[in-house]
Amino acid sequence: MYSSGNPTNIANPIKDASFQIDIITGGGRLTLFQTTLCEKIQWDEINSDVNFDAYNKNDIQLIRCQPDASMFWLVSDVVRRRFIEFLDWDRDMVITSTWLLTRERPKGKEVVKYENPVNSEDLPEPSDVQKALNGSTISFRVYNLYPRYFRVTGSGEVRSFEQEVTSGDISVSADLVINHAALEWWSFHDLNSSHVRDCENWTGPMAIIVSEETPPQGILGDTLSKFSIWGLYITFVLAVGRFIRLQCSDLRMRIPFENLPSCDRLIAICENIYAARAEGELGVEEVLFWTLVKIYRSPHVLLEYTKPD
Incomplete structure (x- = not known):
């Protein structure tokens, strides 16, 4: 600024x-x-x-x-x-x-x-x-x-x-x-x-x-004169940082499914991963996990899996 x-x-x-x-x-x-x-x-x-x-x-x-x-x-x-x-x-x-x-x-x-x-x-x-x-x-x-x-x-x-x-x-x-x-x-x-x-x-x-x-003189000049450049920097960094944290809180948990048409099949795979882990079927869990990774790595496959019924 x-x-x-x-x-x-x-x-x-x-x-x-x-x-x-x-x-x-x-x-x-x-x-x-x-x-x-x-x-x-x-x-x-x-x-x-x-x-x-x-x-x-x-x-x-x-x-x-x-x-x-x-x-x-x-x-x-x-x-x-x-x-x-x-x-x-x-x-x-x-x-x-x-x-x-x-x-x-x-x-x-x-x-x-x-x-x-x-x-x-x-x-x-x-x-x-x-x-x-x-x-x-x-x-x-x-x-x-x-x-x-x-x-x-x-x-x-x-x-x-x-x-x-x-x-x-x-x-x-x-x-x-x-x-x-x-x-x-x-x-x-x-x-x-x-x-x-x-x-x-x-x-x-x-x-x-x-x-x-x-x-x-002016808005910027008067502000800098009163608060100094360090005070202004700290104020804006804290304010902007706080705003960004509020907007982006837990964003990594929402992006993979919130903006997709239908996520029922993806959610079913995730539930099966947790069920396999609970039953001790580690091999099945690994296969399901890598299936989910491959889906997200390929935009074409992700769109196929999330088409509405």
Whole structure:
């Protein structure tokens, strides 16, 4: 089915991207940094030493977001104080980074969400976050926020790269800086973006993403995108195999007599074979058996034996 439909895979680049960082405690979730100002740059336009020989360069994009949040941090003083109080007694603080990526296909899975919780050993001390929130300092540092390289499969899943495929830093660490003015906003300062030569001085969130090709739109293309070729193959093999088994069950027991005009003489020979076996007349049984074989081996004789009376 796959080959007969001849669905040539086509590029499925990322059309839109956004990035945000949340901090979560027992008191709830607070969004610190959020931006929708993200550039999508094709990999062949970038000067880099990263080895992507195993992938088509047309499928690789550098997603580069602005270092300053695209919206102000509008949190009331009351909410801020309560969140700082939660950090005093709730030591299970969690920081997550989230990429939202939009593609044209597959249908129903155009938006891909990749959320990465930071490991506890890479988190800042709660006191560092408190100081940034109450104005004592302006920043805190988070290590290994998200992997620098990942790929989005044709079915809409996000998977990280094997480490040997990439070079340089494979995860992103950053300082989160709060800017005080009439209105406040957060900034993202990447600690190491120098391996991408055209982005040495870029401090905003960056990710190098492979968006895998997908079949074209249509019934066949959408089906293959959702189920993959292996899932589709297994489904059809099991379904068709089940149908054939139901239709052909015990067919070898029916073909020799069901489609013949009259089988009384053949049935009589078969009954005589069983009667001879029951009486121990093995010689008679053998003669009758070979008579039946010769009848079926010769279409002319078979038609003579099955003529209606």
